[in-house]
Amino acid sequence: MISGTGITKTYRQRGNVLGGRDVRALRGVDFSIPKGGAVSFIGESGCGKTTLGRIIAGLETYESGEIVIDGTPMSSLRPKRREAEFRKIQLIHQDPYSALNPTRTIHQTLEAPLALRARRTGRPSSWVDDRAEELLSLVGIDPGYVLGRYPHQLSGGMRQRVVIARALTVDPEMLVADESVSMIDVSMRLSVLALLKDLRERLGVSVLFITHDIATARYIGDEGELYVLYRGQVVERGLTESVISGPVHPYTQSLLSAIPVLHGLERPGRERVVPTEALDERHADSGCLFARRCPFRTERCTAELPELMRVEEPPIGGLAPLPEAPGAAPHEHACFHPVRRSVIPEEAA
Amino acid sequence: MTMNAPRLLRRSRPAGTVSGGAVPGGAPRPDAGPPPGVRVRDLTVVYKTPLGELPALGGVSLTIDPGTITGIVGESGSGKSTLALSLLNAVQPPGRIAGGSVEVDGLGDVLKLKGDELRGARGRHLGYVFQAAQNSLNPLKTVGKQLLDLGRSHGVDDLAALVRDARALLERMGLDGARVLDSHQHELSGGMRQRVGIMLALVLNARLAILDEPTTALDMITQATILRIVREVHKERGLTTLMVTHDIGVAAEVTDRLAVMYGGRVVEHGPTMDVLGAPSHPYTQGLIRAIPRLSGDPAEARALPGRPPTLGTLPTQGCVFRERCPLRMEVCETSAPLPVRREERTVACHAREPYASAAGRGEHA
Ligand SMILES: Nc1ncnc2c1ncn2[C@@H]1O[C@H](COP(=O)(O)OP(=O)(O)OP(=O)(O)O)[C@@H](O)[C@H]1O
Ligand SMILES: Nc1ncnc2c1ncn2[C@@H]1O[C@H](COP(=O)(O)OP(=O)(O)OP(=O)(O)O)[C@@H](O)[C@H]1O
Ligand code: SF4
Ligand code: SF4
Ligand SMILES: [Mg+2]
Ligand SMILES: [Mg+2]
Numbered sequence: 210m211i212s213g214t215g216i217t218k219t220y221r222q223r224g225n226v227l228g229g230r231d232v233r234a235l236r237g238v239d240f241s242i243p244k245g246g247a248v249s250f251i252g253e254s255g256c257g258k259t260t261l262g263r264i265i266a267g268l269e270t271y272e273s274g275e276i277v278i279d280g281t282p283m284s285s286l287r288p289k290r291r292e293a294e295f296r297k298i299q300l301i302h303q304d305p306y307s308a309l310n311p312t313r314t315i316h317q318t319l320e321a322p323l324a325l326r327a328r329r330t331g332r333p334s335s336w337v338d339d340r341a342e343e344l345l346s347l348v349g350i351d352p353g354y355v356l357g358r359y360p361h362q363l364s365g366g367m368r369q370r371v372v373i374a375r376a377l378t379v380d381p382e383m384l385v386a387d388e389s390v391s392m393i394d395v396s397m398r399l400s401v402l403a404l405l406k407d408l409r410e411r412l413g414v415s416v417l418f419i420t421h422d423i424a425t426a427r428y429i430g431d432e433g434e435l436y437v438l439y440r441g442q443v444v445e446r447g448l449t450e451s452v453i454s455g456p457v458h459p460y461t462q463s464l465l466s467a468i469p470v471l472h473g474l475e476r477p478g479r480e481r482v483v484p485t486e487a488l489d490e491r492h493a494d495s496g497c498l499f500a501r502r503c504p505f506r507t508e509r510c511t512a513e514l515p516e517l518m519r520v521e522e523p524p525i526g527g528l529a530p531l532p533e534a535p536g537a538a539p540h541e542h543a544c545f546h547p548v549r550r551s552v553i554p555e556e557a558a
Numbered sequence: 559m560t561m562n563a564p565r566l567l568r569r570s571r572p573a574g575t576v577s578g579g580a581v582p583g584g585a586p587r588p589d590a591g592p593p594p595g596v597r598v599r600d601l602t603v604v605y606k607t608p609l610g611e612l613p614a615l616g617g618v619s620l621t622i623d624p625g626t627i628t629g630i631v632g633e634s635g636s637g638k639s640t641l642a643l644s645l646l647n648a649v650q651p652p653g654r655i656a657g658g659s660v661e662v663d664g665l666g667d668v669l670k671l672k673g674d675e676l677r678g679a680r681g682r683h684l685g686y687v688f689q690a691a692q693n694s695l696n697p698l699k700t701v702g703k704q705l706l707d708l709g710r711s712h713g714v715d716d717l718a719a720l721v722r723d724a725r726a727l728l729e730r731m732g733l734d735g736a737r738v739l740d741s742h743q744h745e746l747s748g749g750m751r752q753r754v755g756i757m758l759a760l761v762l763n764a765r766l767a768i769l770d771e772p773t774t775a776l777d778m779i780t781q782a783t784i785l786r787i788v789r790e791v792h793k794e795r796g797l798t799t800l801m802v803t804h805d806i807g808v809a810a811e812v813t814d815r816l817a818v819m820y821g822g823r824v825v826e827h828g829p830t831m832d833v834l835g836a837p838s839h840p841y842t843q844g845l846i847r848a849i850p851r852l853s854g855d856p857a858e859a860r861a862l863p864g865r866p867p868t869l870g871t872l873p874t875q876g877c878v879f880r881e882r883c884p885l886r887m888e889v890c891e892t893s894a895p896l897p898v899r900r901e902e903r904t905v906a907c908h909a910r911e912p913y914a915s916a917a918g919r920g921e922h923a
Contacts, residue, residue, distance in 0.1 A: 253777045364865040365634070394633040395806070396848050396862035403861070421778060424850040428859065453852055467782035468852060469807030473834030475853075484779060487749065553852040557835065 211265065211298065211383060211415070212241035216274035218260055218441075232490070234260040236441040237274070239517075242383065245413040247405075247433035249426035249449060251464065253488055256438040258419045262385045265417060267295025279382075299376035303388035305368035309360040315371055316341065316356040322378040344374040348404055366397035370404065377408075384408070387419040399428065406430040423468065427453065434538045437461045440490060440498045443517060447540030457520055457540075457547035460484075460499045466552045475554035482552060497545070505546055515543040593765050593798040594663035594683070596622040596645065601658035603640050603649055605869065612869040614640045614653065616822040616878070619897060622815070624663065627792055627799040629809030629830065632819030633866050638802045639689050641819070642770050644669075645800070646684050647676055662766060681712050685764030687755040689771045689802070694755070695743040701754055702739035705761065712762055720761065727757045730794075731787045749780035753787065760795065767792070770802040785812045806849060810834055818842050821867045821878030823894075828903035838905045840883050877908065885909040 218235040263269035302308035319341040342352040348370040435449040445458040466481035484502035496511040520540040603615040709720045725735030731753045773781040817827040826839040844862040864882035877890040897906040
């Protein structure tokens with residue numbers, strides 16, 4: 210179980226004559242990822258998804274807040290111990306083309322971290338090759354075929370599997386997949402998603418899935434949760450299916466409305482929401498961060514900052530909520546005027 | 559040229575602010591004529607590789623009706639950009655157009671054009687936005703200066719009118735035209751750069767617009783805006799538009815025709831709604847089943863078996879899709895299926911040929 214509270218991160222941008230400007234990449238984010246669970250972060254470019262993913266993987270510093278791994282607050286540890294804890298969390302690079310060293314065979318790529326691990330744990334060196342083959346089989350590729358090859362001889366989908374196999378060499382508890390399937394051709398995207406789902410189910414590995422392709426978040430297994438980020442704030446979250454089929458925050462609705470409709474297979478949702486302006490991060494931060502672009506804003510929205518709150522029962526708007534399983538993540542939002550809207554495409558008759 | 563660029567750009571600014579009335583930039587100049595149709599026949603393009611010359615397009619035939627928005631979809635390496643470049647006769651070494659023809663109404667066979675004739679046709683008749691256009695503006699010059707360069711290279715006499723048209727087009731696409739013309743690339747967001755690319759493609763009044771991945775690397779919301787603009791400008795200016803994209807959703811959202819490419823062939827072509835709603839080629843069927851969707855049961859989606867071909871692994875005879883095809887037959891090993899047109903749909907697959915065996919045809923995945 211990995212959780213965080215109140216994570217904030219500001220990037221100082223220097224070089225400007227006026228002394229630079231700060232980018233508030235994360236403004237107090239809470240999250241919790243259960244063992245074997247799946248959490249997806251979605252949102253527009255620059256909303257802070259990668260920053261949060263890198264912080265969770267221990268690759269980026271943060272100013273305030275706390276990250277707790279298996280009950281241990283990270284701030285309580287010395288750097289060396291902290292590093293060891295963060296090794297349980299492995300980041301999968303988004304670009305399978307640049308993630309692998311082109312001058313090394315797949316065997317060499319897997320051998321290095323496995324040999325290190327063998328030395329640390331006192332295993333015989335024969336274990337290294339056995340384990341490499343085991344991991345490749347686990348990610349669904351034929352070790353005989355790939356071990357001797359170089360990355361450029363493999364397809365994008367195979368390369369991404371190798372990248373995942375390499376992340377698995379350290380027996381992680383969690384994989385952080387940052388846009389890991391976006392670069393892969395559609396015909397093979399599902400198989401990598403199925404692999405992530407399979408690793409959850411078979412090894413109990415949890416998955417933090419970062420994407421701008423919202424539909425893919427539905428394919429990494431049941432009971433996944435979706436976090437919608439906007440300018441460094443979580444504006445809506447809940448079970449992936451609840452948020453996608455019954456979004457209440459106007460920003461989530463805008464994102465879902467923007468997904469192209471497969472005319473011929475689908476009809477557009479009846480209440481698609483279009484933001485009134487393009488994203489411009491330079492605006493003042495008083496009130497709701499989405500207020501400038503929100504078609505539904507009222508005076509209250511520019512005066513106060515809405516905090517995450519539970520979607521109220523009985524259901525708001527015209528649509529009934531999905532029944533909440535006991536113990537499941539509650540559906541929450543940060544909006545003063547939450548209304549369920551039917552924005553995603555419907556099946557064409 | 560007696561007038562300097564800043565003065566030209568400034569002078570073209572109207573005295574008042576843009577307000578009400580007919581949308582400038584919506585319609586092309588009156589001399590423009592009807593939108594052109596395009597007929598591609600047996601187009602073969604090869605690239606020189608260490609393994610010899612290999613075909614990236616293996617005899618493509620495609621008829622694009624005037625006034626349509628046609629989507630060219632297919633996975634990475636299927637030959638989409640090569641096809642788009644061929645329509646401009648702009649394939650660069652190590653590539654070479656090895657055969658075929660590209661007839662464009664009002665221009666003739668583009669593959670026969672040379673030198674000045676060809677340069678004149680590009681821009682004036684054939685507007686294009688290359689893949690990765692976001693990064694293809696000159697970083698050292700303002701958009702306005704690049705526009706003037708474009709005008710001069712095409713012998714435009716009235717540069718002030720050109721700047722006016724450009725501003726009107728940018729404003730039509732929701733941008734502050736004057737500001738954008740004064741900006742350098744780095745001062746514009748990705749979505750703004752794409753719109754600048756579309757403006758540069760259309761400002762010389764081209765009626766055939768070729769857009770290669772116009773929304774790749776843009777945000778969902780910005781992408782939706784650009785797609786809406788493409789559709790509107792297409793309609794208002796009376797264009798024939800070709801949109802190349804690897805994203806079927808993007809094509810579905812804007813196009814009325816869809817051409818599906820695989821391994822350097824167009825395997826299926828027809829009205830977008832029909833192709834998506836009732837795909838006929840086994841590849842199109844598999845591809846559509848593999849798209850992650852917002853609704854429906856995720857468990858029903860299926861990845862396509864096998865992997866996409868590369869130039870080196872494409873079979874030299876028979877059907878290019880057969881390694882991954884659930885309907886493959888003996889004839890597929892040796893003979894490449896030819897495109898067969900039935901009503902509005904053209905499909906290149908032995909199992910869909912009128913005389914195909916009942917077993918092949920009856921299947922419906
Ligand atoms: N190293 C850095 N220095 C300065 N600013 C940064 C840095 N990294 C990120 N930022 C800024 O922080 C914000 C969040 O960036 P982040 O990369 O986390 O976004 P993202 O949601 O992953 O976007 P994308 O979808 O484009 O990958 C952005 O405004 C970005 O410009
Ligand atoms: N300059 C080149 N030299 C050698 N091969 C090339 C060259 N350009 C393209 N190819 C090959 O030709 C084939 C078609 O490439 P093309 O760029 O047309 O594909 P595409 O469908 O546009 O792909 P993408 O979706 O990646 O843009 C590919 O196999 C590609 O590797
Ligand atoms: S709080 Fe107001 S401005 Fe913000 S999303 Fe809700 S309605 Fe829109
Ligand atoms: S021609 Fe044969 S192998 Fe090719 S798609 Fe049709 S049935 Fe499949
Ligand atoms: Mg990112
Ligand atoms: Mg391309």
